[in-house]
Amino acid sequence: MYSQYLFTISMSKGVISKDEDYSQWFNDLVIKSDMAEYSPVRGCMIIKPYGYSIWEKIQAVLDGMFKETGHSNAYFPLLIPKSFFSKEASHVDGFAKECAVVTHYRLKNDGEGNIIVDEEAKLEEELIIRPTSETIIWNTYKGWIQSYRDLPILVNQWANVMRWEMRTRLFLRTSEFLWQEGHTAHATAEEAIAETEQMLNVYADFAENWMALPVVKGRKTANERFAGALDTYCIEALMQDGKALQAGTSHFLGQNFAKAFDVKFTTRDNKQDFVWATSWGVSTRLIGALIMAHSDDAGLVLPPKLAPIQVVIVPIYKHDEELDNIANYVAGLTKELKAKGISVKFDKRDTHRPGAKFAEYELKGVPLRVAIGSRDMQNGTVELARRDTKTKETVNQEGLAQQIESLLEEIQNNIYKKAFDFRAENMVEVDTWDEFKRMLDEQPGFISAHWDGTSETEQKIKEETKATIRCIPLNNKQEEGKCILTGKPSTQRVLFARAY
RNA sequence: CGGGAUGUAGCGUAGCCCGGUAUCGCGCCACAUUUGGGAUGUGGAGGCCGCAGGUUCGAAUCCUGCCAUCCCGACCA
Secondary structure, X not given: OOOEEEOOOOOOOOOOOOOOOHHHHHHHHHHHOOOEEEOOOOOOEEEOHHHHHHHHHHHHHHHHHHHHOOOEEOOOOOEEEHHHHOOOHHHHHHHHHHOOEEEEOOEEEOOOOOEEEOHHHEEEEEEEEOOOOHHHHHHHHHHHOOEHHHOOEEEEEEEEEEOOOOOOEOOOEOOEEXXXXXXXXXXXXXXXXXXXXXXXXXXXXXXXXXXXXXXXXXXXXXXHOOOOOOEEEEEEEEOOOOOEEEEEEEEEEEOHHHHHOOOEEEXXXXXXXXXXXXXXXXXXXXXXXXXXXXXXXXXXXXXXXXXXXXXXXXXXXXXXXXXXXXXXXXXXXXXHHHHOOOOEEEOOOOOOOHHHHHHHHHHOOOOEEEEEEHHHHXXXXXXXXXOOOOEEEEEEOOOHHHHHHHHHHHHHHHHHHHHHXXXXXXXXXXXXXXHHHHHHHHOOOEEEEEOOOOHHHHHHHHHHHOOEEEEEEOOOOEEEEEXXXXXXXXXXXXXXXXXX
8 A cells, every 4th residue: 555646846055957957957957966076177076976986886786797708907107108199190180189288397487486387397208198098008008019910909998088178068978087998909800890890889788778868879880980990880969958978989990000000910820910909998988878868857767777876865863773773774774785795875974954955865866765754664664765656655664675686677678668669669760851950950969861882972061950870770670761961872770869 | 389268165156347254056964754757854064256467545346467267270199
């Protein structure tokens, strides 16, 4: 006999509605939920403990997956000699415009109380703060690889990188960001391609099963490819405002970097060949994706599998004896939940009233809330509230841990389903140019359409509509069609969207 | 980096046009009463008005530069 009813959020303190101003809503959530704040340095952010704990969860799971697929972690330097960047032409073109450069190694006092750069401490060769690590890593791999017996090399690093972005957004595009970058070396192209695809699948698995984020796996067109790659695979997700977000990439680099850094090996039949390479990465941008895909006007909605706190317990009491009584019960419940690997927070602060705590944990996206008062203690019940559906019900204390465990699973699935349904509603096939433009304006989302396969057409579409080809989906069905812009023949549909 | 807007206490704001050292709400601190959806009362603290120059007897207010945020472009995980 459970009573169930909707409860409304009377006010979402300081968070603007997402329908009113999506960008502002996103920023409000990040700040108000205590995930991050701005730093004194342009484009850089301070990731606060709550936000960082989500990143730690992401790291832990992915790191396990990388190790499961045979990779090891290593660490390469933050600073890279400038000359390394000139070795791979398309790579330098891709990153040159956004590199921070270290030119001096000392400051001094100018005698008037100011600290200034000591011009005498100028570096012979400037150092680049890594925007990505291909160059330093391939320079290093040259010393590690002589024979096919040394291959493959399967290395990942967790690091920060810096790209001097013109326009920044918390978590989505900051000048400095945290990520992982895998860099592997192989004896054959086939093996490297298999690695590229394997890691794409790891990312897709993580996005769908942990972040509850449905993604489209696909390949980038030549225009959208990573600087220096022969082929870029990606996972693309749809945000609640209908814009696409690239959530992860995996690149087949061919022999480009091996040639640039002269990394040759002796094959089984005693011939010299260049090594085949891949690189793949995801960043703290995933946290941005998590927020934009699931959250609502009351705050974050975190999938239980990545929530730093999965269950929060709020006691409701008037006197200390009541609290003692409740705390006594909570101790037992907490123990049971922890035994199931569920993270629990018992918030017995007496400086905040229950309503304030409810609002706070809604803002922070805690999936399940248990409220217990004296009335419950008498009845042998608790009040259980779900963040995802904003419903609450009164349930028996008996078997509660079990129920919480299955509810968390249900919430995880429900959040995924919600995101999946949203994407299904906002992914349409379109066959005419007018329809294409109309959909972008009236119901933004993924648009599946025919394209003649040329960079010029892709470019023209981007200029006229701001929509880009997010990817050519893997396992795309082949069908005859006409390019929406030029009317030229096409063999398959590709996925367009406006993107972050 | 180009165009537009904004910046006043932790947050949201009034004052700016028409110069005379700052308004209100929330939050914060103390005490009391409270505690099943963001408590109430009383008392109190908190500001070199984004930063740096300039004009002026005097600048939150006028002028210049810079920085940051948001929106629109170019760039991008």
